[in-house]
Amino acid sequence: MTxxxxxxxxxxxxxxxxxxxxxxxxxxTAELQRRGVEADLIRMPLIERERxxxxxxxxxxxxxxxxxxxxxxVDAVIATRFPSYAARHENKIVWLIHQYxxxxxxxxxxxxDFTSSPEDQRTRETIAEIDRVGLTEARRVFANSANVAAxxxxxxxxxxxxxxxxxxxxxxxxxxxxxxxxLSVGRLDAWKRTDLMVEALAFAPAAKxxxxxxxxxxxxxxxxxxxxGVAERIRWVSGATExxxxxxxxxxxxxxxxxxxxxxxxxxxxxxxxxKAVLTTExxxxxxxxxxxxETGLVVPPSPQAxxxxxxxxxxxxxxxEELGRRGREAAARLTWDRAIDALLGAAxxx
Amino acid sequence: xxxxxxxxxxxxxxxxxxxxxxxxxxxxxxxxxxLHAETVASLEIAGRRSNRLxxxxxxxxxRAARTAR
Numbered sequence: 265m266t267x268x269x270x271x272x273x274x275x276x277x278x279x280x281x282x283x284x285x286x287x288x289x290x291x292x293t294a295e296l297q298r299r300g301v302e303a304d305l306i307r308m309p310l311i312e313r314e315r316x317x318x319x320x321x322x323x324x325x326x327x328x329x330x331x332x333x334x335x336x337x338v339d340a341v342i343a344t345r346f347p348s349y350a351a352r353h354e355n356k357i358v359w360l361i362h363q364y365x366x367x368x369x370x371x372x373x374x375x376x377d378f379t380s381s382p383e384d385q386r387t388r389e390t391i392a393e394i395d396r397v398g399l400t401e402a403r404r405v406f407a408n409s410a411n412v413a414a415x416x417x418x419x420x421x422x423x424x425x426x427x428x429x430x431x432x433x434x435x436x437x438x439x440x441x442x443x444x445x446x447l448s449v450g451r452l453d454a455w456k457r458t459d460l461m462v463e464a465l466a467f468a469p470a471a472k473x474x475x476x477x478x479x480x481x482x483x484x485x486x487x488x489x490x491x492x493g494v495a496e497r498i499r500w501v502s503g504a505t506e507x508x509x510x511x512x513x514x515x516x517x518x519x520x521x522x523x524x525x526x527x528x529x530x531x532x533x534x535x536x537x538x539x540k541a542v543l544t545t546e547x548x549x550x551x552x553x554x555x556x557x558x559e560t561g562l563v564v565p566p567s568p569q570a571x572x573x574x575x576x577x578x579x580x581x582x583x584x585x586e587e588l589g590r591r592g593r594e595a596a597a598r599l600t601w602d603r604a605i606d607a608l609l610g611a612a613x614x615x
Numbered sequence: 616x617x618x619x620x621x622x623x624x625x626x627x628x629x630x631x632x633x634x635x636x637x638x639x640x641x642x643x644x645x646x647x648x649x650l651h652a653e654t655v656a657s658l659e660i661a662g663r664r665s666n667r668l669x670x671x672x673x674x675x676x677x678r679a680a681r682t683a684r
Binding site for chain 2: 316319320322323326327350383386389390392393394397
């Protein structure tokens, strides 16, 4: 091929939201362009007013024939999230950020609003069928973590290869001296379980916490902090700029993250790139692929008491935390975009 | 119903019905198929919308979904 390869990145947009997935697809497109690929980002919203909207959205993607755009052949597409991989292309690569988790691992947990009603059952079956069709016809399926790959194998019987990448602000993180606060970063959704950290403070009288993020849980978390008598030791940061976030990472004593089955989770990687140890839970999912107990952080049972006691013990051991953070930094620094892009383009036959 | 726009609608109903079937929608999913048929029918020129057309599109989408499986 004498011309630059043309690749479309297919992404699902969450309007008015700028989370990790949004940053990821933009960065992926930019990294492709940096390597001489003529890449562009195609986004469609996933609107979820009712169950049929999920099918409707998959149909919208399926209706797209992306083999050619404006008389220009598209050499490959890289689909990322449900249901973008329903799109048709003879050279489709999937780099799965996550499936529609409410229909799978989150089903029958407080984090899913799917019930056992006939329509919800049919929706779950249809989502599984959309996944089967969209994923099995792909030339290659990558997952953004071993955790996501394991879910895909468990629920859909589809094999995929974990393919890691650096977090969005990689290259800009800096280390600073251990400060006097633990840092919690992430959207305040129930399944992120920031409440565990708020409650944990009751078991760690020396610790302070900075919570960065906003979301539907914020009011409940603030009330909980008052009820537990820990409100004075928490600082809430609703809208940190990127520079402010980098400063908060650099100045933290450690970083705490306690989600229920996170896909990958940028927070531990961002913590490591800032030279900080990570406190997490045994059921955190993706973070456990990098956070090793006693090596790069602390891994404890998912309870306020276990987290609080670990926090209290760690608080006085700054030297230990710095060593854990240093090792974490070495591990996170091994993730590069070069490797990820090489794998994607290689799978598409474009190298 | 007449003209090229009707032909386009019928083609859209056929194709999208087939795709719905491919994505796992079944003939028994009556409500979803009706919603889809209504979406297709909503593309008809304003003022010409008829229940008859919606019913016809419903049958077409349903048949297409059945055929795809």
